Amino acid sequence: MTSRNRLSGPLDDVAADAGHHGHPDRVGFFTDTSVCIGCKACEVACKEWNAVPEDGLDLLGMSFDNTGMLGADSWRHVAFVEQARPLGPGAGPEDLGMPSFALPGDGTGAETRTDFRWLMASDVCKHCTHAGCLDVCPTGALFRTEFGTVVVQQDICNGCGYCVSGCPYGVIDRRQHDGRAQKCTLCYDRLGDGMEPACAKACPTESIQFGELDELRERADARLAQLHGLGVAEARLYGRDPNDGVGGDGAFFLLLDEPEVYGLPPDPVVPTRDAPAMWRRAGAAAAAFALAGVGAFVASTIGARR
Known part of the structure; x- marks a missing residue:
């Protein structure tokens, strides 16, 4: 293995392993899907700041999901998952920390709830601790930054596509017009100026939280305990465990159902492990x-x- 992507040792010192000495603390994303309202502000902010091309307005049938998946022209993807499942008493959106809204009653004074729920989640590159894309890149176009994130250098990428098959999440993709790999950079240019990534700044509900990874893990653990205390037993963290097949993610999630429901692999493993x-x-x-x-x-x- 190359020194750019260690597969052993202190998990959060990946920047030092990549040759960054005196580097800042590792940063990343914690996405709390329980408060995502599907506004797509993150998608718009990402495209605007990073000059990511518009990728069409195909509504994919009856869904409000117009992107479908992450790709070369979709560095942020807001998933809409409609489930035929009533919220039930005591499980309204306000109990999940979401904005509440009035529904028409049936004349008995009881509140009427819908017989389905939407699960919404803003997906992004995971900036893995053990990044398969780094392992297989033959030109060094992919590199680990001083913040512990993974970035593609467009002027070095030769379009070979090895990184596409090296990603256990299917995140990285090649742009059609030139074949070069594209994915989230966690707004590397903004980080260097002390700014937070555009998507996190634009999120109106703080579903996307940016910060030092250790602090985000503490926040995630506290939020999970809160939801479990409210009776939301299906809430779980995804990508939080440093002992998983990718050594933990630099962008991890709180989900309200199985990962497969959101289009995420249940047990991701870096192919080069x-x-x-x-x-x-x-x-x-x-x-x-x-x-x-x-x-x-x-x-x-x-x-x-x-």
Whole structure:
């Protein structure tokens, strides 16, 4: 493995491992989907600041989701998941920290609730601790910043596409007109000027929270405990665990259902995790093959002399 992407050691010192000495604390995103209202302000702010091209207004059937997934022209994707599931008594939006709204009654004085709910979540590059895209990039176009994030250098990318298959989340993509890889940079240029990323600044409900990763983890743990205390047993953290298949994410989420419901892999594993062991086995096999070949050659030579 290259020194750009260590697969062992202190998880949050990835910047030092990449050669950044005296670097700032690792930063990232904590996205609390329980307060996302699907306004798409993050999508608009991301496109505006980073000059990401407009990618069409296909409403994908009956959904308000007009992007469908992350891609070269969608660095932020707000998912809309409609479920045939009543909120039920005591599980209204106000209980999740969301804005409440009045619904017409049935004349009995009881509140009428709808028979479905929307799950909304703003997805983004995870800026993994163990980033497969870094491992497979042959040109060094992808690099780890001093903030612990992962960025693509457009002037170095040759469009080979190895990083696309190296991402366990299917985040990174190549832009059609030039084939170069594109994804969220966590607004690297803004971080250098002491500013927060455009998407987090634009989020009106603070669903997208930016900050030092350790502090965000504490906030996430407290929010999860709060929701569990309110009876929202299905609430869970995704990408928070440093012992998962990518060593924990630099952008992690609080979800209100299984990850698959949001289009996220349940158990992401960086594809290059076993690469060192594979190379060792391949080397041992090659050495054994070469030794066998030498042995056969020596044996045939001795036989010919006889």
